[in-house]
Amino acid sequence: DVKVTQSSRYLVKRTGEKVFLECVQDMDHENMFWYRQDPGLGLRLIYFSYDVKMKEKGDIPEGYSVSREKKERFSLILESASTNQTSMYLCASSGWTQSYEQYFGPGTRLTVT
Amino acid sequence: KQEVTQIPAALSVPEGENLVLNCSFTDSAIYNLQWFRQDPGKGLTSLLLIQSSQREQTSGRLNASLDKSSGRSTLYIAASQPGDSATYLCAVRGGTASKLTFGTGTRLQVTL
Numbered sequence: 001d002v003k004v005t006q007s008s009r010y011l012v013k014r015t016g017e018k019v020f021l022e023c024v025q026d027m028d029h030e031n032m033f034w035y036r037q038d039p040g041l042g043l044r045l046i047y048f049s050y051d052v053k054m055k056e057k058g059d060i061p062e063g064y065s066v067s068r069e070k071k072e073r074f075s076l077i078l079e080s081a082s083t084n085q086t087s088m089y090l091c092a093s094s095g096w097t098q099s100y101e102q103y104f105g106p107g108t109r110l111t112v113t
Numbered sequence: 114k115q116e117v118t119q120i121p122a123a124l125s126v127p128e129g130e131n132l133v134l135n136c137s138f139t140d141s142a143i144y145n146l147q148w149f150r151q152d153p154g155k156g157l158t159s160l161l162l163i164q165s166s167q168r169e170q171t172s173g174r175l176n177a178s179l180d181k182s183s184g185r186s187t188l189y190i191a192a193s194q195p196g197d198s199a200t201y202l203c204a205v206r207g208g209t210a211s212k213l214t215f216g217t218g219t220r221l222q223v224t225l
Contacts, residue, residue: 004156042217043202058212090156099145099164100206102213104157 004105019078023091031094032074036087081112115140119216134188136203144206193223
């Protein structure tokens with residue numbers, strides 16, 4: 001079974017802090033994704049990566065950056081956290097085979113105070 | 114820009130009923146469509162993936178259909194159970210093969 005893990009289930013940070021969210025997948029998938037999920041807005045794509053050291057902006061990249069130094073790991077960085085970044089953050093991965101089916105991690109509930 | 118709509122936003126049914134969840138999308142040039150389940154406060158679990166060339170896909174009590182030309186998909190759940198209570202999301206994969214566009218989901222409650 002594909003396993004996608006995220007470093008924290010719950011996180012509380014202060015405004016202005018630098019925040020790192022980590023995601024690891026064990027299926028040797030090429031593609032990895034970061035989404036945020038907010039009530040009434042659904043899932044929105046922040047960034048994705050289709051290879052090591054490669055990244056592409058999604059629909060809402062402002063205020064975020066990403067890092068992919070190893071194939072299995074994709075990090076989301078909030079350079080200076082703000083209260084409007086309070087949200088559920090979901091990581092996913094997919095391979096070029098299996099019709100790009102996406103597998104999700106359990107999510108990180110981030111609260112910025 | 115692809116838009117995905119799911120109606121209704123919420124649904125409550127008694128245990129044992131068969132039910133249909135709807136998903137519509139504006140751009141019919143899709144690669145495939147994926148249905149997910151999400152339990153409160155949790156991540157998404159993939160239920161079914163249906164290719165653009167397919168009409169149906171089945172897994173246990175679940176059946177997904179796709180009518181690409183009309184921009185519609187349905188998820189049929191047979192003999193619903195309280196454990197089916199969750200939010201169901203559909204997502205379409207378009208021109209950039211790996212990216213998904215999500216609907217906002219249907220929150221299903223199956224009552225005893």
